[in-house]
Amino acid sequence: MPLFEMQYGAKTQGADGKPQVFSPAAVLQHVGPLLQVAVAVHPQHAERLITQGQQPPQAVTGLALIDTGASITAVDEAVCRKLGLTPTSVVPMSHAGGSEQRNCYSIQILFPGAPLPPMTMPLAASCNLSAGLQPYIVLLGRNLLARMKMVYNDPRGRIEIAF
């Protein structure tokens, strides 16, 4: 299995104007396991658009949080709207007051800057991440993590993904 290591770290400017460097471990602990992603229409969808003489919409780029607590991968509704997607399924999602039906959409997730292969997800649940002013556009849930081995290595400030 090819192995990919995502090393975290941050350098900012402090209030006194001096550069501040945060350790990889501190950054990973603070922001969580994030990856740069681009969300695109499913390749089948893109192919169909091209045969109709249309250009597939440009992929939406942003951050994804690896969420091992999530049973399903979720994508921001605003992203689905931008891509002009129609729902492919409806699934019940639990919330504090019970459960509600949520639409699913077919997407492709690309990982620019990482050697991970593009992953298709015909049934990604929608949620309203941008309404909560989240920096993420995708939560990578266990149905996608099922395709890889992931090690959360906080002492080294990195995640290791074998795929």
Added chain:
Amino acid sequence: MDAKVLESEMAYFNEHRKELLAKAEGKFVLIKGDKEYGFYDDDEQAYKAGVELFGLQPFLIKEVAVKDQIHEIPALDLGLIHASL
């Protein structure tokens, strides 16, 4: 968003769940309107078949199970990530 788009397909699925279970429990069924268009081993195959048959029109893919799995994203449920479902 588009809450009513798959309403008739979901109604068909729920009304015919028992028959679908008898035919293909554990498979993924493809439904358009009030008709089923085959059973598939996974959602990817069902999606490809759906696009081939219906292009970019809406169609429903559902896993044929006795009960739908209730999905959970605790980070959202518990407000650890401030977003709405």
